[in-house]
Amino acid sequence: MHSGDLKIRWARQYMPVLSSIRERFEQEKPFAGMTIGMALHVEAKTAVLVETLVAGGAEVHITGCNPLSTQDDVSFALNTREGIHSYAKRGATVEEYYAGIDRVLDARPAVTIDDGMDLIHRLHTERREILDAVIGGCEETTTGVHRLRAMAREGALRFPVIAVNDTPMKRFFDNVHGTGESSLAAVMITTNVLIAGRRVVVAGYGYCGRGLAQKARSLGARVIVTEVDPRRALQAHMDGFEVMPMDAAAALGDIFITTTGNTGIITERHFPKMKSGAILANAGHFDVEIDVDWLERNADAVERREGINTYILDGTALHVLAEGRLVNLATPKGMGHPIEVMDLSFAVQALSALHIARHGRELSPGVHDVPSAIDEEVARLKLDVLGLAIDRLTPEQEDYMSSWTIGT
């Protein structure tokens, strides 16, 4: 069996929630005659989502959402299957990256599934002629949802998009545990350094940052958090982490991981303060958090090895992982989130795509929440798989919770 097929088979066995949705889709064929256009990280777990949509009758055209996150053997394996066309290629140039997006759009998708909003951006700028063919879309990540909300605020978004990222069944598990575990795993497997006893600086104490900080501490790291939001900074403090500005943390950290979704987090102001041997990685969606361009222009020398570029500045060596792109997917050995986490996120994606296919025409253009029935369904399916039973509200409890008349 081809390596891409073996990877997909490996992932599929740990994705029972998506399997049960697939069985339902096979019976109901809800996407019969429909084209779905996707720009996601093309690797094994995504392939299982694609299979699920195809089992529901869809024709899927997919490309990457990051030039370094594609696994070519998985892209190849997808292309051998009926009803699936993959244009993703690892190491794509900017032109090749957008050519992939254009090929997906050439298929005139009725439903879009994005991770970072590049597909929807292209549709609303260069490819407006096919906008009317689209019923709606789904967005996987925080940065994509930020961009979509900015578009919606300006009245520029022309169809409904479900913010898959923002729903509890995605954020509580994918952003916290998925990014936390897989980003640290990517740092460890790429560098082979010990985390225990090291000072790990986590920039941003959002969902991803919280996961990273907790997991680094559980490995024995001394964790410093940087924030701009006073509430989140206080939360980090009360969760037991040191809190300080990046200007102060720069001189203390051994390993830096940015996860703010913002730009210019570690810059020329910080690099000269850092210890020689400091390791810098980004887990945020775009490669704008660490100013790698400045290092490229100003370093006295650069040593390039697989997944690590070392910049020498006045005798100080700074090691940047995965060119500052999201470390858990873009390092050569990065495998992305753990499979079980993506089982949940992609179950939400599959059911949200179904919701768009069935009800998209009734929804107004703009950003929509995942319907809570979908979120609960995914949680219940996962509990069933785990064999976990939970209590149910009694009629008295339901009355009590919905009443305002019962007091002391």
Ligand SMILES: NC(=O)c1ccc[n+]([C@@H]2O[C@H](COP(=O)([O-])OP(=O)(O)OC[C@H]3O[C@@H](n4cnc5c(N)ncnc54)[C@H](O)[C@@H]3O)[C@@H](O)[C@H]2O)c1
């Ligand atoms: N690596 C992955 O696989 C993966 C998975 C999920 C999300 N993401 C990406 O990670 C990023 C963060 O996602 P999230 O869900 O944690 O978002 P979030 O909004 O919950 O958290 C971001 C945090 O960063 C803080 N922040 C913003 N600017 C800052 C600055 N200058 N300095 C310090 N802190 C700052 C914000 O106040 C906020 O608390 C996004 O780009 C998202 O798309 C990556």
